[in-house]
Amino acid sequence: MLDKYVSQTNYRSYDEFIENFKVDVPGNFNFAFDVVDEIAKSTPEKTAMVWCNDTGEKRVFTFAQMKYYSDKAANFFRSYGIKKGDPVMLILKRRYEYWYCMLALHKIGAITIPATHLLSAKDIIYRNNAADVKMIVCVSDDDVLEHVEKAEPKSSSLLHKASIGVKREGWLNLTEEIENASSEFARPVGDQGTSNEDTMLIYFTSGTTGMPKMVKHNYIYPLGHILTAKYWQNVEDNGLHLTVAETGWAKAAWGKIYGQWLCGAAVMTYDFEKFIPKDLLEVIQESKVTSFCAPPTVYRFMIKEDLRKFDLSNLKYCAVAGEPLNPEVYKQFYDATGLRLMEGYGQTELTVVLATFPWMEPKPGSMGKPAPGYDIDILDPDGKPCEVGEVGQIVVYTEKRKPVGMFSGYFRDDALTEKVWNNHVYYTGDTAWRDEDGYFWFVGRADDIIKSSGYRIGPFEVESALLEHPAVLECAITAVPDPIRGQIVKATVIPTKSYIPSEELAKELQEHVKRVTAPYKYPRIVEFVTELPKTISGKIRRVQIRENDDNG
Numbered sequence: 001m002l003d004k005y006v007s008q009t010n011y012r013s014y015d016e017f018i019e020n021f022k023v024d025v026p027g028n029f030n031f032a033f034d035v036v037d038e039i040a041k042s043t044p045e046k047t048a049m050v051w052c053n054d055t056g057e058k059r060v061f062t063f064a065q066m067k068y069y070s071d072k073a074a075n076f077f078r079s080y081g082i083k084k085g086d087p088v089m090l091i092l093k094r095r096y097e098y099w100y101c102m103l104a105l106h107k108i109g110a111i112t113i114p115a116t117h118l119l120s121a122k123d124i125i126y127r128n129n130a131a132d133v134k135m136i137v138c139v140s141d142d143d144v145l146e147h148v149e150k151a152e153p154k155s156s157s158l159l160h161k162a163s164i165g166v167k168r169e170g171w172l173n174l175t176e177e178i179e180n181a182s183s184e185f186a187r188p189v190g191d192q193g194t195s196n197e198d199t200m201l202i203y204f205t206s207g208t209t210g211m212p213k214m215v216k217h218n219y220i221y222p223l224g225h226i227l228t229a230k231y232w233q234n235v236e237d238n239g240l241h242l243t244v245a246e247t248g249w250a251k252a253a254w255g256k257i258y259g260q261w262l263c264g265a266a267v268m269t270y271d272f273e274k275f276i277p278k279d280l281l282e283v284i285q286e287s288k289v290t291s292f293c294a295p296p297t298v299y300r301f302m303i304k305e306d307l308r309k310f311d312l313s314n315l316k317y318c319a320v321a322g323e324p325l326n327p328e329v330y331k332q333f334y335d336a337t338g339l340r341l342m343e344g345y346g347q348t349e350l351t352v353v354l355a356t357f358p359w360m361e362p363k364p365g366s367m368g369k370p371a372p373g374y375d376i377d378i379l380d381p382d383g384k385p386c387e388v389g390e391v392g393q394i395v396v397y398t399e400k401r402k403p404v405g406m407f408s409g410y411f412r413d414d415a416l417t418e419k420v421w422n423n424h425v426y427y428t429g430d431t432a433w434r435d436e437d438g439y440f441w442f443v444g445r446a447d448d449i450i451k452s453s454g455y456r457i458g459p460f461e462v463e464s465a466l467l468e469h470p471a472v473l474e475c476a477i478t479a480v481p482d483p484i485r486g487q488i489v490k491a492t493v494i495p496t497k498s499y500i501p502s503e504e505l506a507k508e509l510q511e512h513v514k515r516v517t518a519p520y521k522y523p524r525i526v527e528f529v530t531e532l533p534k535t536i537s538g539k540i541r542r543v544q545i546r547e548n549d550d551n552g
């Protein structure tokens with residue numbers, strides 16, 4: 001399958017890779033039809049996914065079954081009026097239904113909006129109205145169902161809601177509906193068919209200057225992840241790849257479907273409620289996972305186990321991304337397994353931009369070197385290229401070529417798109433420096449984004465939640481380094497006159513944030529102050545708060 005889209009797949013060096021790698025993009029490419037269904041036709045029994053959960057259930061899906069269920073799901077969606085261009089939100093955690101529902105929506109030409117189960121009703125209302133969501137498909141967890149139900153009255157575009165196996169008033173039973181649907185679904189043609197520039201996916205991603213942005217990807221986006229899977233994660237044909245990610249995050253698109261299936265690898269999906277390192281290692285051992293990708297937080301927990309007790313002999317390659325890797329974690333994992341951790345960097349808006357590719361010697365903590373197709377530089381605040389060792393913002397030049405898989409812009413927000421992507425230069429918002437060997441080293445977010453345990457948290461969202469509490473007059477959210485989670489959220493709060501700072505009040509504010517927004521966003525540290533540092537124009541200087549923390 002890979003040979004259809006990449007003329008050369010094997011390289012002897014990084015330089016040869018940069019010089020010769022190229023993706024051949026066909027007209028009207030549709031991943032569901034042109035990859036999944038074609039594999040199902042040529043090798044129907046080829047394994048597409050091995051799924052298991054933390055209660056002992058296990059299922060193996062072939063590509064023929066993925067075609068069968070995605071055709072049924074497409075007919076289900078269509079029977080309830082979902083058509084080309086209609087946004088549908090999937091809140092399916094790591095349930096296997098996510099995969100064939102996603103493929104079904106691709107076949108119809110609908111817009112898929114993956115979302116995390118951690119969203120509150122307020123989060124769902126915002127997303128429904130921002131994107132005109134027509135249907136929500138979710139897991140049957142009581143909390144998720146209740147949040148969707150609370151959001152429904154304030155979501156004018158929402159027509160239907162469905163859940164796995166649910167028997168609840170006002171809900172469609174997804175399991176029964178798909179089972180009863182026809183398994184014959186013909187590829188739409190003409191105006192009903194998809195084109196490369198049609199919107200296929202929208203990801204909501206956190207920012208610091210407003211509510212989450214809507215990152216828009218078109219139908220050639222999956223082809224961009226050939227780079228991600230083949231050359232960073234180093235997946236193999238007939239191998240089994242496991243990326244630790246919930247389907248609500250873009251990391252799932254990076255590691256759990258597109259590039260892996262294009263390369264002929266099966267996807268390992270471990271559906272768990274609580275992350276227990278020992279259980280994950282047992283899954284890797286028992287399922288004979290061959291390649292693995294996770295954020296540094298996961299590796300930090302894994303090395304606390306006695307890795308030598310597990311048979312990881314089938315594991316041949318490990319990748320890491322999400323935040324800088326601590327060299328000590330790299331060393332301990334290598335000493336225990338003999339496997340090098342190959343770091344990479346990208347964004348929801350992009351595919352893999354920088355990485356430690358197979359021909360390169362890892363430098364623990366470095367993001368690696370630029371991927372082919374990406375014209376990368378580091379610019380200072382005046383827009384001039386930085387010298388070696390100088391910190392600046394990572395940018396992508398797009399005048400000569402737009403990288404395959406790069407986003408189309410922010411949905412319904414041309415002004416924001418123009419702000420970050422103008423004059424053929426895309427500003428990532430991430431700062432870094434480059435060493436004398438051409439390796440890039442991450443410094444931080446230009447816009448103060450917080451990365452905690454692999455989650456991206458926008459300060460604005462947490463600040464907005466805190467300001468809803470009557471005890472909060474003003475507040476600022478910043479990141480504090482943490483040896484386990486990478487970073488944790490800190491709230492610096494000016495209380496209103498009627499409230500006295502106390503441990504009890506701090507706990508009350510923490511619980512408040514958990515209730516009104518996603519629980520993972522709550523501030524683990526709450527500090528009460530009488531004033532916040534501000535610029536002359538009145539903007540809060542988060543950088544000064546961080547500096548004060550660093551200085552004790």
